[in-house]
Amino acid sequence: MIYKALLAFTVLLAGGYAASSIRDGYSFGRVVAPERDLSDVALSLAGWQGEELVANERIREILRAKSGIDRVYQNSDHDQIVVHAVWTDDYIKLHFPQQCYRESGWEERGSSDVTVTSSNGTEFPAKILDFVQDDQKTRVLYWFQLGEHVFLDRIEHRLVRRRALWGQKEWPPLMKFMLETRDGPEAEQRLLNLAGAIHGEFYSPPPPTT
Numbered sequence: 157m158i159y160k161a162l163l164a165f166t167v168l169l170a171g172g173y174a175a176s177s178i179r180d181g182y183s184f185g186r187v188v189a190p191e192r193d194l195s196d197v198a199l200s201l202a203g204w205q206g207e208e209l210v211a212n213e214r215i216r217e218i219l220r221a222k223s224g225i226d227r228v229y230q231n232s233d234h235d236q237i238v239v240h241a242v243w244t245d246d247y248i249k250l251h252f253p254q255q256c257y258r259e260s261g262w263e264e265r266g267s268s269d270v271t272v273t274s275s276n277g278t279e280f281p282a283k284i285l286d287f288v289q290d291d292q293k294t295r296v297l298y299w300f301q302l303g304e305h306v307f308l309d310r311i312e313h314r315l316v317r318r319r320a321l322w323g324q325k326e327w328p329p330l331m332k333f334m335l336e337t338r339d340g341p342e343a344e345q346r347l348l349n350l351a352g353a354i355h356g357e358f359y360s361p362p363p364p365t366t
Contacts, residue, residue: 187245187327192358194225194241202275202353204229204237215256219332220246229350237337237350241358243329247317250310253285253296253334262287262294269308270297272348275356282351283308284344293339297347303328 199206209226216224224242254264266286273279282299300307305316321327333354335347 186325187329189222190243190329190331190358192360194223194243194358197225197241197354197357199227201229201357202349204231204350204353206230206239209238216242218249219251220244220249222329231346235337235342235346237335237346239350239354240334240336241332241354243331245327245329247302247321247327247330250300250313250332252309253298257285257287257296262289265293270344270348272297272299272351272355274352274359276360278355278359280306280355281308282306284347286339294336295339295343295347296334296336297351298332298334299351301331301333 199208206227206229209228211224211226215221219242221242221244225239227239229237229239258264264285265288268284270282270284271279272282280299280301282297285296285298287294287296298308300313302316302320305320307313307316333351335351335354337343337346
């Protein structure tokens with residue numbers, strides 16, 4: 157009986173310590189806006205010419221987006237890629253493309269993990285999804301970024317959040333990047349090339365102020 161009481165006390169004490177540590181470690185920090193605005197990403201980029209699209213305010217509201225871009229880029233062969241990128245200070249309410257496309261009537265037919273080479277020379281992981289609706293096929297490349305950490309699913313999101321935020325007073329913005337193009341020859345390579353160009357442009361040092 158005494159052993160059980162001591163065990164229960166120890167568990168409660170450990171639980172209280174853990175809760176205190178979590179509270180102290182995750183006391184809400186100040187979310188710092190990106191050094192560059194997403195709108196600073198060039199419209200003319202790596203052989204692609206961009207055009208602004210009207211943002212879907214409902215999606216922006218769902219994502220609690222603070223700022224973002226919605227564009228369509230086209231190359232000399234008239235291939236098009238739609239780009240959607242936002243940043244938010246809400247680390248919890250994430251919407252992955254798998255969910256959004258399913259809710260819009262698309263059927264996921266496959267996925268693959270890929271490596272994007274940024275135009276600044278770094279490499280980072282991304283995921284490509286294949287969707288079908290009626291006779292239409294589309295490919296979507298996406299990644300989320302929290303500071304220097306990239307994640308592609310909810311499990312990685314929890315791990316990255318712990319590494320990036322634990323004990324920090326200033327928190328990085330949560331970035332979402334998504335590119336979509338019609339499926340076909342070279343579709344994956346087109347996505348990889350433009351994703352690398354956007355990443356390199358956005359994460360390059362901001363121009364000096366005069």
